[in-house]
Ligand SMILES: Nc1ncnc2c1ncn2[C@@H]1O[C@H](COP(=O)(O)OP(=O)(O)OP(=O)(O)O)[C@@H](O)[C@H]1O
């Protein structure tokens with residue numbers, strides 16, 4: 214078990230050419246009627262290329278705030294965020310987002326929902342090529358029979374599958390996920406975790422995912438990032454997960470380190 | 485199977501769902517627990533309609549008696565016993581010229597309705613004959629570069645209804661073309677919103693009569709020197725301006741309250757303004773826009789009568805006004821026929837809008 218202090222994470226145990234996402238001295242202040250509320254302060258985190266990072270922390274500590282800042286949907290109050298050493302300017306398709314609620318356009322079919330992004334990112338491709346991309350990813354998430362179904366007619370789990378397809382189909386460099394499976398039953402959640410890992414593994418992109426579920430955090434991640442409770446939340450601890458990939462749920466559960474990892478995370482959350 | 489299913493849907497849309505229940509009753513398909521439902525949906529409305537007609541009949545009768553008594557007493561005082569007796573026998577005989585003028589009874593209204601239909605058939609036949617007769621001559625006239633002779637006879641009641649529908653649709657279209665785009669702009673821009681807010685608040689409650697006068701002032705000047713009859717133009721513009729507010733307010737509201745998640749998706753995908761409006765904002769505000777359009781259409785139909793009456797433009801409003809002025813013995817009954825026509829058409833228009841709304845809108849549960 215190896216942990217990295219926040220200083221190390223900040224100053225780079227990784228060569229800078231390996232860094233995909235770099236958060237430096239990040240700060241977020243929400244003005245409230247009772248004065249400014251500092252949610253995040255001095256938050257430093259580096260995430261490597263092709264890494265899968267999960268983030269856990271108490272409810273209300275500022276996880277969504279941090280993720281939406283990376284997505285460019287929420288202005289930064291201080292510090293900086295860069296992707297491949299470039300400061301981000303607002304949202305963009307290099308950072309795909311999967312929201313907690315599927316956020317599909319309910320009046321569109323699954324295919325149209327995915328096409329909405331694909332059309333944006335590959336404007337020079339022919340319609341056929343773009344449709345093939347969209348269909349490829351829909352098929353990857355197991356929706357080959359639901360291309361032409363209205364999003365409003367799909368179950369929650371199927372909608373989130375479309376959300377995953379939409380996010381991957383725009384070929385982002387970084388995929389940001391905010392408790393994407395929080396609203397699903399455990400069976401569906403397991404299926405979608407497998408699908409997510411499979412596509413992530415194939416596409417070689419960087420993933421940052423918020424979760425409340427310690428087991429999910431361990432099963433999916435290369436590193437689990439723990440955030441301290443707010444106000445002025447920062448990175449409290451980072452845990453490397455050294456399981457080999459591809460992982461199966463069974464092999465992870467049977468691994469000797471599993472309970473050590475789990476205890477580490479729970480100890481952190483209970484303090 | 486499929487056909488009866490869609491039939492069921494259509495009748496349900498029209499609020500005539502009880503027809504299906506009625507059919508089930510006769511084909512013996514009705515379950516016992518459905519019987520209560522059947523009572524509520526079929527028997528209760530039928531009973532209430534009969535009750536309404538009965539009350540109306542009794543009310544009309546007592547009004548008739550009051551009026552008759554007064555008339556006879558007046559005749560007695562002014563002209564003596566002989567005249568009074570003559571009037572009495574005349575009334576009892578049912579002779580129409582001496583009937584008291586009051587609220588017509590249901591049967592009188594029904595008779596007037598039928599006579600209006602007969603009148604329509606006569607006029608239509610007349611018109612068809614005229615067209616046939618002038619066809620050859622008109623062909624020559626057109627070939628010679630002269631204007632064709634058109635039928636200028638009196639319009640029938642049914643013609644008036646169609647004229648009114650034309651006016652209302654023209655007004656509705658105008659309202660739609662102004663209010664929807666304007667509503668989108670207002671909804672998208674907080675600045676425009678505050679610029680237009682006072683404007684909307686002030687003009688929304690203005691009454692149809694005032695709108696008519698305003699439009700009249702402007703159109704009269706604009707069309708100065710033109711020999712065209714401007715009454716149609718004036719009335720449809722007034723109807724449009726009067727009725728567009730609900731659509732304007734609802735569109736602006738729909739556009740400014742699009743789900744934040746959708747906006748975030750649009751931002752992440754970096755959709756252009758055009759794409760954002762047409763692929764995200766508009767579809768998601770369609771339910772509210774349609775609610776507005778529905779109100780607009782019913783308001784348009786409601787104010788139409790008053791405006792036609794003022795504008796002296798042909799249609800149901802003018803029909804009512806002329807019958808009122810006319811004061812013939814069956815004028816009152818004709819006015820009541822017009823009232824029912826207005827009510828029923830208004831109801832059908834509302835249902836039509838609901839059907840279109842259900843058809844275009846993504847959220848099937850949202851309508852009504
Ligand atoms: N727009 C806002 N204005 C003011 N305060 C806000 C705003 N958004 C979030 N907050 C506050 O900032 C803090 C962090 O919120 P955030 O949603 O990031 O937490 P979270 O870690 O994602 O919580 P959860 O696990 O419940 O999703 C909370 O105390 C919240 O009340």
Ligand SMILES: [Mg+2]
Nearest residue numbers: 276277278391
């Ligand atoms: Mg959150």
